[in-house]
Amino acid sequence: MAEGKRPMRPIKLRRGWDIFKAYFSVSFKELEIYDKDFIFGVVAMIIEYIVGILSIFFIFDYIDLLNGWSLSEMLFLYGLNLIGYSLWSSFFINTITLPYYIQRGEFDRLLLRPIAPIIQVMLDGFNDDSWGELLTGLIVFAISWITLDISPLYLLILPIIFLSSCLIYAATSILLSTVSFFTVAKADVANLTMEIKEFAQYPISIYPKVLQFIFTFILPIACVSFIPSAVLFGKLSPWYLPLILIGSLLFFGIAVYIWNKGVKHYGSTGT
Amino acid sequence: MRRILTYIRVEAKLAFISKSTYRAATILSALTNTFLMIIYIYLWKAICASSDGALGGYDLNEMILYILIVKLLKPLYPFGVSQLYGGRVKNGDIANYLLKPVRMEWQLLGNAIGKGCYDLLTNGGPALILSLLFVSSWPRVTASTFFLLFAYVISAYAFVFVFELCIGVISYYTSNLWGVNKLKRSVMSFFAGELLPLTLYPQALLKILRILPFASVYLVPSNIFMGISSEFTLVSFIIVWLFTFVLLTFYGMFSHKITKNIMVYGG
Numbered sequence: 398m399a400e401g402k403r404p405m406r407p408i409k410l411r412r413g414w415d416i417f418k419a420y421f422s423v424s425f426k427e428l429e430i431y432d433k434d435f436i437f438g439v440v441a442m443i444i445e446y447i448v449g450i451l452s453i454f455f456i457f458d459y460i461d462l463l464n465g466w467s468l469s470e471m472l473f474l475y476g477l478n479l480i481g482y483s484l485w486s487s488f489f490i491n492t493i494t495l496p497y498y499i500q501r502g503e504f505d506r507l508l509l510r511p512i513a514p515i516i517q518v519m520l521d522g523f524n525d526d527s528w529g530e531l532l533t534g535l536i537v538f539a540i541s542w543i544t545l546d547i548s549p550l551y552l553l554i555l556p557i558i559f560l561s562s563c564l565i566y567a568a569t570s571i572l573l574s575t576v577s578f579f580t581v582a583k584a585d586v587a588n589l590t591m592e593i594k595e596f597a598q599y600p601i602s603i604y605p606k607v608l609q610f611i612f613t614f615i616l617p618i619a620c621v622s623f624i625p626s627a628v629l630f631g632k633l634s635p636w637y638l639p640l641i642l643i644g645s646l647l648f649f650g651i652a653v654y655i656w657n658k659g660v661k662h663y664g665s666t667g668t
Numbered sequence: 669m670r671r672i673l674t675y676i677r678v679e680a681k682l683a684f685i686s687k688s689t690y691r692a693a694t695i696l697s698a699l700t701n702t703f704l705m706i707i708y709i710y711l712w713k714a715i716c717a718s719s720d721g722a723l724g725g726y727d728l729n730e731m732i733l734y735i736l737i738v739k740l741l742k743p744l745y746p747f748g749v750s751q752l753y754g755g756r757v758k759n760g761d762i763a764n765y766l767l768k769p770v771r772m773e774w775q776l777l778g779n780a781i782g783k784g785c786y787d788l789l790t791n792g793g794p795a796l797i798l799s800l801l802f803v804s805s806w807p808r809v810t811a812s813t814f815f816l817l818f819a820y821v822i823s824a825y826a827f828v829f830v831f832e833l834c835i836g837v838i839s840y841y842t843s844n845l846w847g848v849n850k851l852k853r854s855v856m857s858f859f860a861g862e863l864l865p866l867t868l869y870p871q872a873l874l875k876i877l878r879i880l881p882f883a884s885v886y887l888v889p890s891n892i893f894m895g896i897s898s899e900f901t902l903v904s905f906i907i908v909w910l911f912t913f914v915l916l917t918f919y920g921m922f923s924h925k926i927t928k929n930i931m932v933y934g935g
Contacts, residue, residue, distance in 0.1 A: 431844035438847025445854040448863070455868050460718040580692040589700055596707050603714035608707065 416512060420520035439529055446533045449598075450475065464603045469544045470630065471599075476538030478598045478622040481562020483530035485590075489567040491522035493590060495574040505665050515571070515656055547629050554638060561645040562621045566590060568645070568652035569616055575652075578659035597621045620644055675770050679778025680785070687786040694790060701739070702794035708735050709802055724867035730894055732802050734865055736795045737890040741821070742862065743787030745828045745885070746780030750852065753836025754845030766927060777829060807895045817892045823908045824884045830915045837919055840926045860885040878903065881911040 453475060457468045466474070495518060498504040507514045570590040597618040601609055613619045620641045627633040688694060709732055716728040726734060753776065756762040765772040835852050839845045857863055859882035866877055866887045877883055884904045891897075 434842040434844040434847040437851050441847055441851035441854050448854055448858040452863050455864060456715060459723050463718050464714055576696060580690060580696060592704055599711060604710050608710060
Protein backbone atom coordinates (compact mmCIF):
# COMPACT_ATOMS: atom_id res chain seq x y z
CA MET A 398 0.00 0.00 0.00
CA ALA A 399 1.45 3.40 -0.95
CA GLU A 400 2.37 5.69 1.92
CA GLY A 401 -0.27 8.24 2.80
CA LYS A 402 -3.09 6.08 1.50
CA ARG A 403 -5.34 4.47 4.05
CA PRO A 404 -7.65 1.52 3.51
CA MET A 405 -11.10 2.95 2.69
CA ARG A 406 -13.43 0.34 4.12
CA PRO A 407 -12.33 0.48 7.81
CA ILE A 408 -12.58 4.28 7.75
CA LYS A 409 -16.08 4.16 6.24
CA LEU A 410 -17.18 1.52 8.69
CA ARG A 411 -15.72 3.40 11.63
CA ARG A 412 -17.26 6.66 10.48
CA GLY A 413 -20.60 4.91 10.04
CA TRP A 414 -20.36 3.46 13.52
CA ASP A 415 -19.46 6.87 14.99
CA ILE A 416 -22.42 8.49 13.25
CA PHE A 417 -24.72 5.73 14.48
CA LYS A 418 -23.45 6.20 18.05
CA ALA A 419 -23.89 9.99 17.88
CA TYR A 420 -27.47 9.75 16.59
CA PHE A 421 -28.32 6.99 19.05
CA SER A 422 -26.94 9.04 21.93
CA VAL A 423 -29.10 12.05 20.91
CA SER A 424 -32.14 9.78 20.66
CA PHE A 425 -31.41 8.33 24.07
CA LYS A 426 -31.06 11.80 25.59
CA GLU A 427 -34.45 12.72 24.14
CA LEU A 428 -35.83 9.62 25.81
CA GLU A 429 -34.41 10.81 29.13
CA ILE A 430 -36.14 14.16 28.71
CA TYR A 431 -39.53 12.51 28.15
CA ASP A 432 -39.10 9.76 30.73
CA LYS A 433 -42.76 9.73 31.85
CA ASP A 434 -43.93 9.38 28.27
CA PHE A 435 -41.47 6.53 27.79
CA ILE A 436 -43.10 4.63 30.70
CA PHE A 437 -46.52 5.16 29.07
CA GLY A 438 -45.01 3.90 25.81
CA VAL A 439 -43.70 0.71 27.40
CA VAL A 440 -47.04 0.01 29.12
CA ALA A 441 -48.83 0.71 25.81
CA MET A 442 -46.52 -1.65 23.98
CA ILE A 443 -47.21 -4.46 26.46
CA ILE A 444 -50.98 -3.87 26.24
CA GLU A 445 -50.86 -3.67 22.45
CA TYR A 446 -49.23 -7.06 22.09
CA ILE A 447 -51.30 -8.74 24.77
CA VAL A 448 -54.34 -7.47 22.86
CA GLY A 449 -52.93 -8.83 19.60
CA ILE A 450 -52.35 -12.26 21.09
CA LEU A 451 -55.75 -12.23 22.82
CA SER A 452 -57.43 -11.47 19.49
CA ILE A 453 -55.94 -14.66 18.02
CA PHE A 454 -57.16 -16.63 21.06
CA PHE A 455 -60.66 -15.12 20.75
CA ILE A 456 -60.85 -16.07 17.07
CA PHE A 457 -59.67 -19.62 17.83
CA ASP A 458 -62.49 -19.92 20.37
CA TYR A 459 -64.73 -20.17 17.32
CA ILE A 460 -62.49 -22.10 14.92
CA ASP A 461 -60.09 -25.05 15.19
CA LEU A 462 -57.94 -24.36 12.14
CA LEU A 463 -57.49 -21.30 9.96
CA ASN A 464 -56.90 -22.55 6.45
CA GLY A 465 -55.13 -25.59 7.89
CA TRP A 466 -53.08 -23.64 10.45
CA SER A 467 -53.51 -24.42 14.14
CA LEU A 468 -53.43 -21.98 17.07
CA SER A 469 -49.79 -22.87 17.92
CA GLU A 470 -48.76 -22.37 14.31
CA MET A 471 -50.58 -19.04 14.25
CA LEU A 472 -48.74 -17.95 17.40
CA PHE A 473 -45.47 -18.98 15.76
CA LEU A 474 -46.35 -16.78 12.76
CA TYR A 475 -47.29 -13.97 15.13
CA GLY A 476 -43.99 -14.20 17.05
CA LEU A 477 -41.83 -14.40 13.94
CA ASN A 478 -43.64 -11.49 12.33
CA LEU A 479 -43.28 -9.42 15.50
CA ILE A 480 -39.52 -10.07 15.67
CA GLY A 481 -39.00 -8.89 12.08
CA TYR A 482 -41.29 -5.92 12.65
CA SER A 483 -39.60 -4.88 15.90
CA LEU A 484 -36.14 -5.05 14.32
CA TRP A 485 -37.40 -2.80 11.55
CA SER A 486 -39.14 -0.57 14.06
CA SER A 487 -35.93 -0.21 16.09
CA PHE A 488 -33.73 0.98 13.24
CA PHE A 489 -35.80 1.97 10.23
CA ILE A 490 -39.13 3.30 11.52
CA ASN A 491 -38.16 6.91 10.94
CA THR A 492 -38.28 6.38 7.18
CA ILE A 493 -42.07 6.59 7.32
CA THR A 494 -41.80 10.18 8.59
CA LEU A 495 -40.23 11.34 5.32
CA PRO A 496 -43.41 13.28 4.31
CA TYR A 497 -43.00 15.49 7.39
CA TYR A 498 -39.38 16.28 6.46
CA ILE A 499 -40.51 17.24 2.96
CA GLN A 500 -43.55 19.27 3.98
CA ARG A 501 -41.64 21.28 6.59
CA GLY A 502 -38.71 21.84 4.29
CA GLU A 503 -36.39 19.94 6.65
CA PHE A 504 -35.28 17.59 3.90
CA ASP A 505 -33.29 20.48 2.36
CA ARG A 506 -31.20 20.55 5.53
CA LEU A 507 -30.42 16.83 5.18
CA LEU A 508 -29.28 17.31 1.59
CA LEU A 509 -26.66 19.84 2.69
CA ARG A 510 -24.91 17.39 5.01
CA PRO A 511 -22.10 15.07 3.91
CA ILE A 512 -24.05 11.91 4.80
CA ALA A 513 -26.54 10.12 2.54
CA PRO A 514 -30.07 11.48 3.28
CA ILE A 515 -31.49 7.97 3.65
CA ILE A 516 -29.01 7.24 6.46
CA GLN A 517 -29.81 10.54 8.15
CA VAL A 518 -33.57 9.94 8.03
CA MET A 519 -33.09 6.41 9.39
CA LEU A 520 -30.88 7.55 12.24
CA ASP A 521 -32.87 10.66 13.09
CA GLY A 522 -35.31 8.75 15.27
CA PHE A 523 -35.09 5.34 16.91
CA ASN A 524 -38.05 3.57 18.34
CA ASP A 525 -36.46 2.95 21.71
CA ASP A 526 -39.24 0.83 23.16
CA SER A 527 -39.17 -1.56 20.21
CA TRP A 528 -36.81 -3.69 22.27
CA GLY A 529 -39.91 -4.53 24.30
CA GLU A 530 -41.69 -5.59 21.10
CA LEU A 531 -38.69 -7.72 20.22
CA LEU A 532 -38.77 -9.35 23.64
CA THR A 533 -42.52 -10.06 23.33
CA GLY A 534 -41.97 -11.55 19.87
CA LEU A 535 -39.10 -13.71 21.09
CA ILE A 536 -41.14 -15.04 24.04
CA VAL A 537 -44.16 -15.95 21.87
CA PHE A 538 -41.85 -17.40 19.22
CA ALA A 539 -39.90 -19.50 21.75
CA ILE A 540 -43.04 -20.87 23.44
CA SER A 541 -44.63 -21.85 20.13
CA TRP A 542 -41.31 -23.32 18.91
CA ILE A 543 -41.25 -25.64 21.92
CA THR A 544 -44.97 -26.43 21.61
CA LEU A 545 -44.59 -27.35 17.94
CA ASP A 546 -41.46 -29.39 18.64
CA ILE A 547 -39.46 -27.91 15.75
CA SER A 548 -35.98 -29.34 15.15
CA PRO A 549 -33.24 -27.44 17.11
CA LEU A 550 -31.08 -27.58 13.97
CA TYR A 551 -33.18 -24.81 12.52
CA LEU A 552 -31.92 -22.50 15.29
CA LEU A 553 -28.75 -22.06 13.22
CA ILE A 554 -30.60 -20.36 10.39
CA LEU A 555 -32.81 -18.17 12.57
CA PRO A 556 -30.54 -15.07 12.30
CA ILE A 557 -30.93 -15.26 8.50
CA ILE A 558 -34.70 -15.46 8.81
CA PHE A 559 -34.80 -12.51 11.25
CA LEU A 560 -32.49 -10.45 9.01
CA SER A 561 -34.62 -11.17 5.93
CA SER A 562 -37.83 -10.22 7.75
CA CYS A 563 -36.32 -6.96 8.95
CA LEU A 564 -34.97 -6.12 5.48
CA ILE A 565 -38.36 -6.73 3.89
CA TYR A 566 -40.07 -4.37 6.32
CA ALA A 567 -37.26 -1.82 5.83
CA ALA A 568 -37.48 -2.03 2.05
CA THR A 569 -41.28 -1.72 2.17
CA SER A 570 -41.13 1.39 4.35
CA ILE A 571 -38.41 2.99 2.21
CA LEU A 572 -40.28 2.20 -0.99
CA LEU A 573 -43.61 3.49 0.26
CA SER A 574 -42.10 6.63 1.76
CA THR A 575 -40.46 7.45 -1.57
CA VAL A 576 -43.97 8.21 -2.85
CA SER A 577 -43.80 11.43 -0.78
CA PHE A 578 -41.12 12.82 -3.08
CA PHE A 579 -43.84 12.94 -5.72
CA THR A 580 -46.97 13.68 -3.65
CA VAL A 581 -45.31 16.04 -1.09
CA ALA A 582 -48.10 15.50 1.43
CA LYS A 583 -48.41 12.49 3.67
CA ALA A 584 -50.43 9.90 1.83
CA ASP A 585 -51.68 6.97 3.89
CA VAL A 586 -49.44 4.82 1.73
CA ALA A 587 -46.47 5.71 3.99
CA ASN A 588 -48.20 4.11 6.96
CA LEU A 589 -48.94 0.96 5.00
CA THR A 590 -45.85 -0.71 6.48
CA MET A 591 -47.45 -0.60 9.92
CA GLU A 592 -50.78 -1.81 8.56
CA ILE A 593 -49.36 -4.76 6.63
CA LYS A 594 -47.85 -6.04 9.85
CA GLU A 595 -51.41 -7.07 10.77
CA PHE A 596 -51.73 -9.15 7.62
CA ALA A 597 -48.28 -10.73 7.73
CA GLN A 598 -49.29 -12.51 10.94
CA TYR A 599 -51.84 -14.63 9.07
CA PRO A 600 -51.11 -17.38 6.51
CA ILE A 601 -50.88 -15.77 3.09
CA SER A 602 -52.74 -18.78 1.66
CA ILE A 603 -56.02 -17.40 3.08
CA TYR A 604 -55.98 -14.57 0.55
CA PRO A 605 -57.04 -14.88 -3.11
CA LYS A 606 -54.42 -15.58 -5.78
CA VAL A 607 -54.03 -11.91 -6.78
CA LEU A 608 -53.24 -10.85 -3.21
CA GLN A 609 -50.95 -13.87 -2.78
CA PHE A 610 -49.03 -12.71 -5.86
CA ILE A 611 -48.80 -9.13 -4.50
CA PHE A 612 -47.67 -10.35 -1.08
CA THR A 613 -45.03 -12.61 -2.59
CA PHE A 614 -43.56 -10.58 -5.44
CA ILE A 615 -44.57 -6.91 -5.04
CA LEU A 616 -44.81 -6.31 -1.29
CA PRO A 617 -43.21 -9.62 -0.24
CA ILE A 618 -44.63 -9.86 3.28
CA ALA A 619 -45.11 -13.59 2.64
CA CYS A 620 -41.33 -13.84 3.15
CA VAL A 621 -41.55 -12.18 6.59
CA SER A 622 -43.17 -15.04 8.44
CA PHE A 623 -45.39 -17.20 6.24
CA ILE A 624 -42.77 -18.84 3.97
CA PRO A 625 -40.12 -19.28 6.73
CA SER A 626 -42.75 -20.82 9.02
CA ALA A 627 -44.01 -23.12 6.27
CA VAL A 628 -40.41 -24.30 5.74
CA LEU A 629 -39.88 -24.91 9.46
CA PHE A 630 -43.17 -26.84 9.67
CA GLY A 631 -42.10 -28.96 6.69
CA LYS A 632 -44.87 -27.59 4.47
CA LEU A 633 -42.33 -26.11 2.01
CA SER A 634 -38.89 -27.16 0.79
CA PRO A 635 -35.86 -25.78 2.77
CA TRP A 636 -34.57 -24.34 -0.53
CA TYR A 637 -36.99 -21.47 -0.03
CA LEU A 638 -34.82 -20.08 2.80
CA PRO A 639 -31.81 -18.96 0.73
CA LEU A 640 -34.28 -17.62 -1.83
CA ILE A 641 -35.87 -15.49 0.89
CA LEU A 642 -32.51 -14.02 1.86
CA ILE A 643 -31.57 -13.25 -1.74
CA GLY A 644 -35.05 -11.87 -2.39
CA SER A 645 -35.00 -9.62 0.67
CA LEU A 646 -31.55 -8.24 -0.19
CA LEU A 647 -32.68 -7.62 -3.75
CA PHE A 648 -35.90 -5.95 -2.56
CA PHE A 649 -33.92 -3.74 -0.18
CA GLY A 650 -31.50 -2.80 -2.99
CA ILE A 651 -34.40 -1.89 -5.29
CA ALA A 652 -36.01 0.22 -2.55
CA VAL A 653 -32.78 2.18 -1.96
CA TYR A 654 -32.33 2.64 -5.71
CA ILE A 655 -35.87 4.02 -6.08
CA TRP A 656 -35.32 6.25 -3.03
CA ASN A 657 -32.22 7.71 -4.70
CA LYS A 658 -34.25 8.29 -7.86
CA GLY A 659 -36.87 10.03 -5.69
CA VAL A 660 -34.21 12.29 -4.16
CA LYS A 661 -33.19 13.38 -7.66
CA HIS A 662 -36.83 14.19 -8.40
CA TYR A 663 -37.19 16.14 -5.15
CA GLY A 664 -37.99 19.84 -5.43
CA SER A 665 -38.02 21.83 -2.20
CA THR A 666 -41.40 22.96 -0.86
CA GLY A 667 -39.79 26.29 -0.02
CA THR A 668 -41.12 26.08 3.53
CA MET B 669 -72.86 30.57 20.52
CA ARG B 670 -73.29 31.81 16.98
CA ARG B 671 -69.74 33.19 17.03
CA ILE B 672 -68.41 29.81 18.17
CA LEU B 673 -70.34 27.95 15.47
CA THR B 674 -68.96 30.31 12.82
CA TYR B 675 -65.46 29.76 14.20
CA ILE B 676 -65.88 25.97 14.13
CA ARG B 677 -67.20 26.14 10.58
CA VAL B 678 -64.29 28.28 9.40
CA GLU B 679 -61.75 26.00 11.11
CA ALA B 680 -63.40 22.92 9.61
CA LYS B 681 -63.30 24.48 6.17
CA LEU B 682 -59.65 25.42 6.59
CA ALA B 683 -58.71 21.90 7.72
CA PHE B 684 -60.63 20.36 4.82
CA ILE B 685 -58.99 22.65 2.24
CA SER B 686 -55.57 22.12 3.80
CA LYS B 687 -55.92 18.34 3.56
CA SER B 688 -57.32 18.35 0.04
CA THR B 689 -54.57 20.60 -1.33
CA TYR B 690 -52.40 17.63 -2.18
CA ARG B 691 -54.45 15.79 -4.80
CA ALA B 692 -51.95 13.04 -5.54
CA ALA B 693 -51.79 12.20 -1.82
CA THR B 694 -55.62 12.15 -1.67
CA ILE B 695 -55.87 9.70 -4.57
CA LEU B 696 -53.13 7.48 -3.14
CA SER B 697 -54.77 7.52 0.30
CA ALA B 698 -58.06 6.40 -1.25
CA LEU B 699 -56.29 3.60 -3.15
CA THR B 700 -54.38 2.51 -0.02
CA ASN B 701 -57.57 2.43 2.03
CA THR B 702 -59.32 0.40 -0.67
CA PHE B 703 -56.45 -2.08 -0.69
CA LEU B 704 -56.52 -2.41 3.11
CA MET B 705 -60.29 -2.89 3.18
CA ILE B 706 -60.06 -5.63 0.54
CA ILE B 707 -57.43 -7.47 2.59
CA TYR B 708 -59.54 -7.20 5.75
CA ILE B 709 -62.57 -8.53 3.91
CA TYR B 710 -60.64 -11.56 2.63
CA LEU B 711 -59.13 -12.14 6.06
CA TRP B 712 -62.59 -12.30 7.61
CA LYS B 713 -63.92 -14.38 4.73
CA ALA B 714 -61.23 -16.96 5.55
CA ILE B 715 -62.03 -16.84 9.27
CA CYS B 716 -65.77 -17.19 8.63
CA ALA B 717 -65.12 -20.06 6.19
CA SER B 718 -63.17 -21.88 8.92
CA SER B 719 -65.99 -21.60 11.44
CA ASP B 720 -68.99 -23.91 11.66
CA GLY B 721 -71.58 -21.22 12.31
CA ALA B 722 -71.89 -17.50 12.82
CA LEU B 723 -68.96 -15.74 14.51
CA GLY B 724 -70.12 -13.89 17.61
CA GLY B 725 -73.59 -13.64 16.14
CA TYR B 726 -72.40 -12.30 12.78
CA ASP B 727 -72.62 -14.18 9.49
CA LEU B 728 -70.15 -13.41 6.69
CA ASN B 729 -72.32 -10.69 5.16
CA GLU B 730 -72.76 -8.94 8.52
CA MET B 731 -69.04 -9.29 9.26
CA ILE B 732 -68.16 -7.55 5.98
CA LEU B 733 -70.65 -4.80 6.78
CA TYR B 734 -69.14 -4.47 10.25
CA ILE B 735 -65.60 -4.10 8.79
CA LEU B 736 -66.74 -1.48 6.30
CA ILE B 737 -68.62 0.50 8.95
CA VAL B 738 -65.59 0.46 11.27
CA LYS B 739 -63.33 1.57 8.41
CA LEU B 740 -65.80 4.34 7.64
CA LEU B 741 -66.31 5.53 11.22
CA LYS B 742 -62.69 5.39 12.37
CA PRO B 743 -61.42 8.33 10.28
CA LEU B 744 -64.59 10.27 11.04
CA TYR B 745 -63.96 10.29 14.79
CA PRO B 746 -61.58 12.96 16.13
CA PHE B 747 -58.74 10.60 17.07
CA GLY B 748 -56.00 13.08 16.12
CA VAL B 749 -57.01 15.76 18.64
CA SER B 750 -54.71 14.62 21.44
CA GLN B 751 -51.73 14.47 19.10
CA LEU B 752 -52.38 18.03 17.89
CA TYR B 753 -52.88 19.23 21.47
CA GLY B 754 -49.71 17.51 22.68
CA GLY B 755 -47.71 18.83 19.73
CA ARG B 756 -48.68 22.39 20.66
CA VAL B 757 -47.65 21.85 24.26
CA LYS B 758 -44.35 20.32 23.18
CA ASN B 759 -43.33 23.06 20.76
CA GLY B 760 -44.76 25.94 22.80
CA ASP B 761 -47.43 26.95 20.28
CA ILE B 762 -50.01 26.42 23.01
CA ALA B 763 -49.23 29.97 24.26
CA ASN B 764 -50.57 31.48 21.01
CA TYR B 765 -53.78 29.48 21.26
CA LEU B 766 -54.34 30.35 24.91
CA LEU B 767 -54.07 34.05 24.08
CA LYS B 768 -56.83 33.88 21.48
CA PRO B 769 -60.32 35.13 22.45
CA VAL B 770 -61.93 31.80 21.46
CA ARG B 771 -61.13 28.66 23.41
CA MET B 772 -58.64 26.31 21.78
CA GLU B 773 -61.06 23.39 22.19
CA TRP B 774 -63.42 24.91 19.61
CA GLN B 775 -60.52 25.28 17.21
CA LEU B 776 -59.59 21.65 17.78
CA LEU B 777 -63.19 20.58 17.22
CA GLY B 778 -63.44 22.55 13.97
CA ASN B 779 -60.14 21.12 12.79
CA ALA B 780 -61.23 17.57 13.65
CA ILE B 781 -64.55 18.00 11.81
CA GLY B 782 -62.79 19.28 8.69
CA LYS B 783 -60.25 16.47 8.69
CA GLY B 784 -62.97 13.91 9.47
CA CYS B 785 -65.07 15.07 6.50
CA TYR B 786 -62.05 14.80 4.22
CA ASP B 787 -61.12 11.35 5.50
CA LEU B 788 -64.73 10.26 5.21
CA LEU B 789 -64.58 11.10 1.53
CA THR B 790 -61.33 9.22 0.93
CA ASN B 791 -62.60 6.21 2.88
CA GLY B 792 -66.29 6.51 2.06
CA GLY B 793 -65.86 6.14 -1.70
CA PRO B 794 -63.84 2.91 -1.47
CA ALA B 795 -66.12 1.54 1.25
CA LEU B 796 -69.19 2.20 -0.87
CA ILE B 797 -67.69 0.54 -3.96
CA LEU B 798 -66.49 -2.46 -1.95
CA SER B 799 -69.83 -2.83 -0.21
CA LEU B 800 -71.50 -3.06 -3.63
CA LEU B 801 -69.01 -5.78 -4.60
CA PHE B 802 -68.90 -7.83 -1.41
CA VAL B 803 -72.17 -7.30 0.49
CA SER B 804 -74.70 -9.85 -0.69
CA SER B 805 -77.77 -8.57 1.16
CA TRP B 806 -78.48 -5.15 2.56
CA PRO B 807 -80.28 -4.41 5.83
CA ARG B 808 -83.49 -2.40 5.68
CA VAL B 809 -82.59 1.16 6.67
CA THR B 810 -85.61 3.27 7.60
CA ALA B 811 -85.76 6.95 8.59
CA SER B 812 -85.90 5.99 12.27
CA THR B 813 -82.81 3.76 11.84
CA PHE B 814 -81.01 6.66 10.22
CA PHE B 815 -82.03 9.06 13.00
CA LEU B 816 -80.98 6.58 15.69
CA LEU B 817 -77.67 5.95 13.94
CA PHE B 818 -77.02 9.69 13.70
CA ALA B 819 -77.78 10.17 17.41
CA TYR B 820 -75.43 7.36 18.42
CA VAL B 821 -72.60 8.46 16.13
CA ILE B 822 -72.87 12.03 17.47
CA SER B 823 -72.79 10.68 21.05
CA ALA B 824 -69.73 8.57 20.29
CA TYR B 825 -68.12 11.54 18.55
CA ALA B 826 -68.63 13.71 21.64
CA PHE B 827 -67.19 10.99 23.86
CA VAL B 828 -64.12 10.45 21.63
CA PHE B 829 -63.52 14.21 21.43
CA VAL B 830 -63.62 14.69 25.20
CA PHE B 831 -61.54 11.53 25.70
CA GLU B 832 -58.95 12.93 23.28
CA LEU B 833 -58.90 16.27 25.14
CA CYS B 834 -58.22 14.40 28.39
CA ILE B 835 -55.34 12.55 26.73
CA GLY B 836 -54.06 15.80 25.24
CA VAL B 837 -54.03 17.58 28.58
CA ILE B 838 -51.71 14.89 29.96
CA SER B 839 -49.02 16.37 27.70
CA TYR B 840 -48.65 19.26 30.18
CA TYR B 841 -47.38 16.61 32.56
CA THR B 842 -45.43 14.31 30.22
CA SER B 843 -44.30 17.00 27.68
CA ASN B 844 -44.48 14.35 24.98
CA LEU B 845 -47.49 12.32 23.88
CA TRP B 846 -45.98 9.53 21.84
CA GLY B 847 -46.26 6.87 24.54
CA VAL B 848 -49.61 8.12 25.84
CA ASN B 849 -51.03 8.10 22.32
CA LYS B 850 -49.82 4.59 21.79
CA LEU B 851 -51.53 3.54 25.01
CA LYS B 852 -54.73 5.31 23.94
CA ARG B 853 -54.73 3.59 20.56
CA SER B 854 -54.23 0.16 22.12
CA VAL B 855 -57.01 0.66 24.67
CA MET B 856 -59.40 2.15 22.15
CA SER B 857 -58.85 -0.47 19.45
CA PHE B 858 -59.36 -3.32 21.91
CA PHE B 859 -62.27 -2.01 23.96
CA ALA B 860 -64.10 -0.42 21.05
CA GLY B 861 -63.87 -3.54 18.89
CA GLU B 862 -61.76 -2.14 16.10
CA LEU B 863 -59.92 -5.40 15.53
CA LEU B 864 -62.77 -7.80 16.28
CA PRO B 865 -66.45 -7.28 17.02
CA LEU B 866 -66.89 -7.15 20.80
CA THR B 867 -69.36 -10.04 20.62
CA LEU B 868 -66.40 -12.36 19.90
CA TYR B 869 -64.93 -11.56 23.30
CA PRO B 870 -65.47 -13.91 26.25
CA GLN B 871 -68.53 -13.34 28.43
CA ALA B 872 -66.46 -12.21 31.44
CA LEU B 873 -64.95 -9.40 29.43
CA LEU B 874 -68.29 -8.45 27.91
CA LYS B 875 -69.66 -7.91 31.41
CA ILE B 876 -66.98 -5.25 31.97
CA LEU B 877 -67.51 -3.71 28.55
CA ARG B 878 -71.22 -3.27 29.30
CA ILE B 879 -70.42 -0.59 31.86
CA LEU B 880 -67.82 1.14 29.69
CA PRO B 881 -68.62 3.59 26.88
CA PHE B 882 -66.36 2.07 24.20
CA ALA B 883 -69.04 -0.20 22.69
CA SER B 884 -70.81 2.94 21.45
CA VAL B 885 -67.91 3.81 19.18
CA TYR B 886 -68.21 1.00 16.61
CA LEU B 887 -70.37 -1.88 17.79
CA VAL B 888 -73.62 -0.08 18.58
CA PRO B 889 -73.73 2.05 15.39
CA SER B 890 -72.91 -1.06 13.32
CA ASN B 891 -75.64 -3.07 15.00
CA ILE B 892 -78.17 -0.27 14.52
CA PHE B 893 -77.33 -0.08 10.82
CA MET B 894 -77.62 -3.84 10.40
CA GLY B 895 -80.81 -3.99 12.44
CA ILE B 896 -79.30 -6.33 15.03
CA SER B 897 -80.80 -5.88 18.46
CA SER B 898 -78.02 -5.72 21.00
CA GLU B 899 -77.88 -5.76 24.76
CA PHE B 900 -75.53 -2.79 24.46
CA THR B 901 -77.86 -0.47 22.56
CA LEU B 902 -80.12 1.10 25.20
CA VAL B 903 -77.73 1.24 28.12
CA SER B 904 -74.79 2.42 26.06
CA PHE B 905 -76.49 5.69 25.17
CA ILE B 906 -76.75 6.62 28.84
CA ILE B 907 -73.29 5.34 29.65
CA VAL B 908 -71.57 7.18 26.81
CA TRP B 909 -73.06 10.54 27.84
CA LEU B 910 -72.33 9.86 31.50
CA PHE B 911 -68.67 9.22 30.73
CA THR B 912 -68.54 12.23 28.41
CA PHE B 913 -69.72 14.55 31.20
CA VAL B 914 -67.41 12.99 33.79
CA LEU B 915 -64.40 13.30 31.45
CA LEU B 916 -65.42 16.83 30.49
CA THR B 917 -65.53 17.83 34.16
CA PHE B 918 -62.12 16.27 34.72
CA TYR B 919 -60.72 18.02 31.67
CA GLY B 920 -62.20 21.38 32.68
CA MET B 921 -60.76 21.18 36.19
CA PHE B 922 -57.35 19.91 35.12
CA SER B 923 -56.84 22.28 32.20
CA HIS B 924 -58.01 25.26 34.29
CA LYS B 925 -55.55 24.40 37.03
CA ILE B 926 -52.63 23.71 34.74
CA THR B 927 -53.04 26.75 32.49
CA LYS B 928 -52.87 28.94 35.63
CA ASN B 929 -49.40 27.57 36.33
CA ILE B 930 -48.11 27.27 32.78
CA MET B 931 -44.80 28.94 32.07
CA VAL B 932 -43.95 29.75 28.48
CA TYR B 933 -40.37 30.53 27.66
CA GLY B 934 -39.73 32.91 24.79
CA GLY B 935 -38.33 31.60 21.60
